[in-house]
Amino acid sequence: MKKYILKRVLVSIATLLVIILVLFLLMDLMPGTPFNDEKLTEAQLALLYEKYGLDKPLIIRFFIYLKNMLTGDLGVSYAINKNFAISDMIKGRLGISLTVGAMAMVFGTILGLILGILAALNHNTWIDNLCSVLSVIGVSVPSYVCALLLCYFIAYKLKLMPILYNQQMPIKSLILPALALSVSPTANIARFTRSEMIDVLNSDYIQLVESKGVKNWKIIIKHALRNTLIPIITVMGPLLVNLLTGSSVIERIFGIPGIGLLMISGIQQNDYNVTIACSFIYSLMYIVTMLIVDILYGIVDPRIRVAKG
Numbered sequence: 001m002k003k004y005i006l007k008r009v010l011v012s013i014a015t016l017l018v019i020i021l022v023l024f025l026l027m028d029l030m031p032g033t034p035f036n037d038e039k040l041t042e043a044q045l046a047l048l049y050e051k052y053g054l055d056k057p058l059i060i061r062f063f064i065y066l067k068n069m070l071t072g073d074l075g076v077s078y079a080i081n082k083n084f085a086i087s088d089m090i091k092g093r094l095g096i097s098l099t100v101g102a103m104a105m106v107f108g109t110i111l112g113l114i115l116g117i118l119a120a121l122n123h124n125t126w127i128d129n130l131c132s133v134l135s136v137i138g139v140s141v142p143s144y145v146c147a148l149l150l151c152y153f154i155a156y157k158l159k160l161m162p163i164l165y166n167q168q169m170p171i172k173s174l175i176l177p178a179l180a181l182s183v184s185p186t187a188n189i190a191r192f193t194r195s196e197m198i199d200v201l202n203s204d205y206i207q208l209v210e211s212k213g214v215k216n217w218k219i220i221i222k223h224a225l226r227n228t229l230i231p232i233i234t235v236m237g238p239l240l241v242n243l244l245t246g247s248s249v250i251e252r253i254f255g256i257p258g259i260g261l262l263m264i265s266g267i268q269q270n271d272y273n274v275t276i277a278c279s280f281i282y283s284l285m286y287i288v289t290m291l292i293v294d295i296l297y298g299i300v301d302p303r304i305r306v307a308k309g
Helices: 002-029 042-051 058-070 086-121 126-140 143-157 170-201 204-211 216-245 248-254 259-268 272-300 302-308
Strands: none
Touching: 002 058, 002 272, 086 126, 086 170, 086 216, 086 248, 086 259, 086 272, 126 170, 143 170, 143 248, 170 216, 170 248, 216 272, 248 259, 259 272
16 A cells, blocks of 8 residues: 555656746746736846746756745746735635635535436436436536526626635635536536446346345445445546635635636736646646546555556
């Protein structure tokens, strides 16, 4: 097990380094400059490039940036908040984005499991068909459409929730964004739960348990659901990452001061350091989440460790 975990950690570190290099190269190749003020002269631009070290060769700038990043220094903002440390800009925003993603994952997991179990227990009935239709709709409809519908009916018409993010009631302000983001994971988890639960319920060992007179609810919870969760763990990893990294549009709709909104501003204003830093944070969250999923899956199913060893 130690060898398996060490291998996954080394692969994750190597992947992260490659991502940093690619991000740095892409930002350097992008047209434009972070200093878009038309009043600046060529001499003033040269001084700014020298001040921020942008006049150095690309390879030297990369290794300087990599060294600083590994020590926690993500640089300073060029345009959004000039000369302000990006690490301080991200600190206050990262927690909000993580909270929205975590809430959406909790909502999606609970609702998805309920729909999937209901569909499996009522296989080939109108309940199964209804749950399947809801799952297809959830996968097909973009999260921003759901966000707009929730804003109109729940916030505007019924006035049950605030439309825009309010610092005075942070948790209440994040409920609608989390529900909008949870539609896709709800649908995906419901589909996987239904198919896996049907396979498990039709397996030989479940029929053996039933023949021993075990109550139906014990069969579902202790045997069927437990074995169904093993493949669902793999699905939940990418879904969680998508929630954490794909909430930029939702943050913009609800005015949430999260890291996604900061990255959009960085791209729009050619603020290289902000864009690379936010992309790095997203990549780090993705890799760490997938690493945890790999390790958990190896613990739950020892065959994975043997196959990948």
